[in-house]
Amino acid sequence: MTPTLATMAGYVPITIDAHLVENIRHLIAEREDGMLLNLLADLYPVDIASLMERLPEQEARYLFLLLSDARKAEVLSELEPLWQERVIEGFSVETIADLLDELDTDDAADLVAELPEALRTQILSELEDEEEVRELLTYGEETAGGIMGTEYVVVPDTATIEEATEAVRMHAEWVDPLHSVFVVDEKERLVGQLPLKTLLLYPGRTPVQDVMQQEVITTLPHVDQEEVARLMEKYDLLVLPVVDEQQKLLGRITIDDVVDVIREEIEEDLYHISGTTGDESLGDSLLKVSRGRLPWLLLGLVGTMLSGIVVNLFQAGLQQAVVLATFIPVMTAMAGNAAIQSSAITVQGLTSGKLWESDLVRRLLKEVGVAFINGGVLAILLIGAISVLGLGGGKTLQLSLTAGSALFSVILLATTNGALIPVVLHKLGIDPAVSMGPFVTTANDILGLAVYFTIASFLFLS
């Protein structure tokens, strides 16, 4: 459900800032309900939701209860899941069901899915759209079925333009935004699509079969939401019908849902790269944030202690020539820098679908080539720098050759790993962005140190 055109006309977008929040809190404290209602009347539901998420829970609920039932539902669908639960807590089963009935079925199903088991069963049986919502709950959360809604306008393939227009008129209020009318045959199989524009272009008596788009791009309910996003992006679709194996229409995904999917995808990548759990939000308590981050840091500590052990194994060598320690941070950091470059390009190629399996060998060879050139240049510079600085006392030449050839080998190995690991992860069904995160970095550290000390043993200490 969305506002009717009449109410839409009145909304004004606003920027929520600390000053506004202060004002609202003051009005709540003074119980100035009239002024609050006046203020809220002009705001978009999404802005009211943002505002509520900035208030203490009690005050947010106070604001929410001031709203009319229709607006309550609109605001509810814009709130973050945690806030949705907070707001409906304590409402009766009937009140919650009434609110959910005002939502689009996909939003209602998302909210119901978050509820405790017992409450969920009670509420489901109270819903008007019980059957649709139950159906939506059976699909995986991150699949086409999980993000589709069941609000659409459909006409039989025997209809005329006039009948299709009439169908739009009948459903206009609860299907919004409305981009297209779907056309189905007698077995409810999707056979065509009519953009609204088409309804304006042809005379009322034209059979829809004559003017509909016949090749409609569709998806199946179990398809991953990222795949759905790529499809809609590629073909610039505003709406994507979801059908079953028999082409029977099950629901539709709209472009605004896909924008959300793309955002989620970015955030997921960021979490993988940074080694965080992903459900950390700005309002979380200190302990919750700590608990979320600590496991990754612990794993990091274990990994990094393996690096320490590699250094430790080489203690006798370091004792002979402590100057070798100078290059420990050089080797670990440069391994990381080189690996993340090649992995970023590979990850992006895999995510965008532009990198194919058949390209992989050529791609890897190219990375090796790039690493040869860059590793070579960097090694020569490092050799030059060590010589100029005269590090290593009487053994400057040996030291520079050790550090130089180690740097070359480390860049070569790390660049190759950086390009290879995302591909392996992708094959295993793991998000390739993980390759840019702390695990792979730590593995590269260990490898880099092992290479460095091995070379040092041969070139410098022997």
Next chain:
Amino acid sequence: MTPTLATMAGYVPITIDAHLVENIRHLIAEREDGMLLNLLADLYPVDIASLMERLPEQEARYLFLLLSDARKAEVLSELEPLWQERVIEGFSVETIADLLDELDTDDAADLVAELPEALRTQILSELEDEEEVRELLTYGEETAGGIMGTEYVVVPDTATIEEATEAVRMHAEWVDPLHSVFVVDEKERLVGQLPLKTLLLYPGRTPVQDVMQQEVITTLPHVDQEEVARLMEKYDLLVLPVVDEQQKLLGRITIDDVVDVIREEIEEDLYHISGTTGDESLGDSLLKVSRGRLPWLLLGLVGTMLSGIVVNLFQAGLQQAVVLATFIPVMTAMAGNAAIQSSAITVQGLTSGKLWESDLVRRLLKEVGVAFINGGVLAILLIGAISVLGLGGGKTLQLSLTAGSALFSVILLATTNGALIPVVLHKLGIDPAVSMGPFVTTANDILGLAVYFTIASFLFLS
């Protein structure tokens, strides 16, 4: 310009794979133009473009020349900029101008902007939409003006629904997708918007003023494209009108352009995090890739040699107790792990607009709190591990306390830096994602080592 509804009906989406590319290359080699045309006739322009980008330049051009003029333009607008230049190279000024006239003005302007100065001037003077394209070229590439198009349907505020419907009919072919009709007053100022649905809902004689949305969300031409994306995302807009300071309508931005902006944004972040230049693509030559990455690696080498110098300064201390070298990689890696966690959360808060300036002090205090807890836990574990392993010979206790307190301090400093640096970058107008990249990591390495060795001097060596 986009295909008419009739041709749209025939297109079939395909997956381009190595096998298909081989087939096409075979057909090109055999000059099987008839079969090629048959095959291309069924494909979406975007798929033809992807296919061309997979072919050697000569063969791609051969395929392109087979297409009708209207399809040439459609395919051209889907090609990557580099490929657009390749394809039109050698065409006459008139041919290029004819192709550009078939494109939406925003796509035409983007392509013209990439052309060499001399050619640009010649082509501009040949364009039908010369004035619009010249106007669009005056806006920054990453602003609302730079991504808007001038294809829209507009009616005066004195019009009726019937007149608005007639306007849609007249312009339907060259404005696609069409979501809304804009309503302007006698001074060409935007006063309202009519979703197509509205045209179907009301009788023909209804004045548009009575049923239009009056509060239209608009943007100014100099607004950054990321801001535009956030606005359209937040309010679920399919189209956003761009107006000047006097509310005069200049153009419109459609949701598909915004999806592209969001994708660009992700890629930019990935480049900042990985230290690559951003214009690297899978088809680039070895030398081009090397040249793009080398500067970042050189900067990395300089930075990391500073870490080396910190270690070098502490040579005398290491000589006394070479076991201290064991913890060099621990300190650098853990500084990196802790910093990237707090920066990821801060970057995401800043990018989504959910983190306000007024939140910053509280946010920083919270990060310090989290670092206290996590740093404390990790330090205790490290102390335990060193004790159990009996590292440090006779001085196990001192070593464990040194490493433990250094780890605690490093986590505290790095976590705080991680939260602080993105904010500083943001204030300076630099993309905060840079804080997750190699520079800040290297700075944390240096800091971590300095802290570690200072603590070691006091607790272990004295």
